[in-house]
Amino acid sequence: xxxxxxxxxxxxxxxxxxxxxxxxxxxxxxxxxxxxxxxxxxxxxxxxxxxxxxxxxxxxxxxxxxxxxxxxxxxxxxxxxxxxxxxxxxxxxxxxxxxxxxxxxxxxxxxxxxxxxxxxxxxxxxxxxxxxxxxxxxxxxxxxxxxxxxxxxxxxxxxxxxxxxxxxxxxxxxxxxxxxxxxxxxxxxxxxxxxxxxxxxxxxxxxxxxxxxxxxxxxxxxxxxxxxxxxxxxxxxxxxxxxxxxxxxxxxxxxxxxxxxxxxxxxxxxxxxxxxxxxxxxxxxxxxxxxxxxxxxxxxxxxxxxxxxxxxxxxxxxxxxxxxxxxxxxxxxxxxxxxxxxxxxxxxxxxxxxxxxxxxxxxxxxxxxxxxxxxxxxxxxxxxxxxxxxxxxxxxxxxxxxxxxxx
Ligand SMILES: Cc1ncc(COP(=O)(O)O)c(C=O)c1O
Numbered sequence: 001x002x003x004x005x006x007x008x009x010x011x012x013x014x015x016x017x018x019x020x021x022x023x024x025x026x027x028x029x030x031x032x033x034x035x036x037x038x039x040x041x042x043x044x045x046x047x048x049x050x051x052x053x054x055x056x057x058x059x060x061x062x063x064x065x066x067x068x069x070x071x072x073x074x075x076x077x078x079x080x081x082x083x084x085x086x087x088x089x090x091x092x093x094x095x096x097x098x099x100x101x102x103x104x105x106x107x108x109x110x111x112x113x114x115x116x117x118x119x120x121x122x123x124x125x126x127x128x129x130x131x132x133x134x135x136x137x138x139x140x141x142x143x144x145x146x147x148x149x150x151x152x153x154x155x156x157x158x159x160x161x162x163x164x165x166x167x168x169x170x171x172x173x174x175x176x177x178x179x180x181x182x183x184x185x186x187x188x189x190x191x192x193x194x195x196x197x198x199x200x201x202x203x204x205x206x207x208x209x210x211x212x213x214x215x216x217x218x219x220x221x222x223x224x225x226x227x228x229x230x231x232x233x234x235x236x237x238x239x240x241x242x243x244x245x246x247x248x249x250x251x252x253x254x255x256x257x258x259x260x261x262x263x264x265x266x267x268x269x270x271x272x273x274x275x276x277x278x279x280x281x282x283x284x285x286x287x288x289x290x291x292x293x294x295x296x297x298x299x300x301x302x303x304x305x306x307x308x309x310x311x312x313x314x315x316x317x318x319x320x321x322x323x324x325x326x327x328x329x330x331x332x333x334x335x336x337x338x339x340x341x342x343x344x345x346x347x348x349x350x351x352x353x354x355x356x357x358x359x360x361x362x363x364x365x366x367x368x369x370x371x372x373x374x375x376x377x378x379x380x381x382x383x384x385x386x387x388x389x390x391x392x393x394x395x396x397x398x399x400x401x402x403x404x405x406x407x
Contacts, residue, residue, distance in 0.1 A: 008380045013037060015381070022386045024354040027170055027200060027330055027377030029222045032282075036225055039285040043278040050274050052251055062277065069284035073232065076287045077217070078210040083240060085233040085270045086280060089220035090199040091120040093233035094164075096246035097216060098124035101193060104243070105161050107133045112155055112163040114139040114147065115363040118170050121197040122363075125164060139165065145174040145326055145367070149184050156188035163194050167201035167217075171361045171368070171375065173306075173328030175205060178212040193239065199223055203290055204329050205299050215239050221279055225286035230279025240266045247272040298380055302329030305378040309387045318398055322368045333374040338401050340374050346397040352390050 009015050014023075014031045023031060049058035051066045074081035087093035102111075102125070111125055111134055129136065137155045142148040147165060156163070163185065168175050178196055185192050196214040201207055203224030209217055216239070221230040235243070245252055245263070249272040254262040263269045290298065309331050313319055320334040335343060344356030355375040362370055376390070 009383075011035075012381050020351045022352040022382075022389060024352065024376040024378065024382065024386075024390070026379035026382075027223070027375060028355060029228075030203070030225050030379055031381060032227070033225055033286075033289050035289060036227065036282045036285045039281050040227055040278045043281055047277075050277070052268070052271065065281065066277070069280050072284045072287050076207075076291070077232075077234060078208045079234055080237065082267050083234055083237055085235060085240075085246065085267060086275055087218070087231040087233050087246075088229050088276070089222065089231035090197060090218050091220075093218040093231050094120050094195075094197065095124045097195065097218065097233055097235075098128045098164075100243050100246060101162055101195075102128040102132055102134065105132050105134060108135055108159065109161045110135045110137055110157070110159045112137045112139060112152065112160060112165075114141070114165060115365050116141060116169050116172060116361055117164070117166055118197065118199065119360045119362070120199075121164055121166060121195075125162070135159070141172075141174075141367075145169070145172045145323055147176045147181065149177060149180045152181065153184035153188060156185060156192060158189055160189050160192045163192060165194075165196060167196050167198045167207070167212075168204065168328070169361075170200045170330070171332055171359055171373070172323045172326065173200075173330030173332055174323065174326050175201070175328070178214060182213045200330075203286070203295075203298070204302060206295050209234060221283045221286065224283075225289055227279045227282040230276045230283055232283075245269045245272065249273050293380065299329075301380055302378045302382075303327050305329070305382055305384065305387065306331045306376075308384050309376060309378075309390070312387060312391045313394075316394070316398070318401070320368075322373070329378045331376040331378075332368070333376070334368050335372045335374060337405070338398070340372050342401075343374065343394065343397055346400075347390065347393050350389075350393045352386075352393060 011033045012031045013034055047058065047062055049062045051059060051062045053059060070081045070084060074084060111129060113122055113125055113136060115138060140148045140151045165176060167178060182194060185194055193215045195216040198207055198217050198219040202219040215236045217234040219232055222228045252264055252269045252272040254264055306328055310321055314321060318336050318338055320336060322332040322334055340356040358370050359373060359375060
């Protein structure tokens with residue numbers, strides 16, 4: 001065990017206001033370190049301006065800061081800065097991307113999705129696909145709870161135009177083998193676009209996009225220590241040059257007359273409207289924070305907490321551990337006979353917070369009952385002693401239920 005557990009809490013001002021709270025819901029949103037919060041305040045107190053507009057003392061400053069931020073994000077993902085589009089988050093990016101990619105498809109083209117995708121990586125494809133009568137296929141998962149790549153490969157043909165999948169599943173917590181999926185696509189249809197929803201991956205595991213090699217990769221800042229309302233949609237250069245901008249408006253054009261419009265080149269034709277500068281700068285600080293700790297340390301520490309909790313819970317007869325032995329920061333449980341929401345309510349009264357009941361994956365599957373789940377998701381500010389407290393309070397709550405059931 002490294003020393004993350006001892007030191008990290010004090011870097012999160014949230015715990016000054018919520019001293020007793022045990023927060024096991026980082027897959028929903030992470031807490032924010034002080035340097036990120038300070039960066040947002042700094043923007044409004046010191047800079048408060050937009051770039052790509054006028055030439056003055058503030059625009060000079062914001063141009064430099066913007067360049068630094070976008071370079072940092074690009075280096076972190078190991079891509080070119082010209083391949084990054086700012087969004088309001090994963091859902092926002094996935095909606096825009098689905099819309100513009102599907103616009104290029106033909107009737108009866110095929111898209112592959114799967115049963116374990118978050119609503120945000122499912123519904124936009126289905127909805128925008130309706131008009132074009134897109135045919136949808138769905139991947140299967142294997143015994144390790146990962147996308148079954150050989151099954152996926154069989155489903156790809158010359159009509160398969162897009163495959164959109166999670167890097168890390170928000171329920172099962174598994175990391176999918178993006179490199180193998182890319183190989184399968186290349187074998188069967190090189191023109192098929194691989195979209196990866198990285199919402200649960202960035203800030204938890206290494207996300208080197210050069211090695212993973214997706215065509216598009218999306219995530220939200222708020223799940224990786226940055227602010228709400230900012231996200232990234234990476235689009236590989238050759239594709240970015242072929243698709244239309246997500247939005248039109250101020251900032252994305254060189255000139256427009258009633259009969260003629262000239263847009264900027266990529267990626268600036270994607271920069272419409274005032275960008276979310278405090279969000280973008282907070283993302284840059286969040287990356288500093290992650291890099292200082294080291295992504296491998298974060299991954300190992302969170303996985304150690306998951307294993308610890310898994311070990312402590314394995315003998316509870318009322319609990320089924322769904323993602324047993326999966327390397328993850330997420331422990332996914334199903335309650336037998338006892339409503340998950342009641343457990344959440346009772347433990348909530350003891351200041352322990354986690355996700356319960358349903359989740360954003362609603363398609364019925366053989367692995368878990370969507371209405372009965374509990375998700376504990378850990379991050380670097382969590383500690384083993386918090387898991388001990390969770391287990392004790394859970395035991396107390398279950399005692400009450402056992403008495404009621406046996407009456
Ligand atoms: C896998 C996955 N994709 C997409 C999203 C949507 O993210 P956001 O709500 O930040 O847009 C989430 C959020 O939980 C997620 O877990």
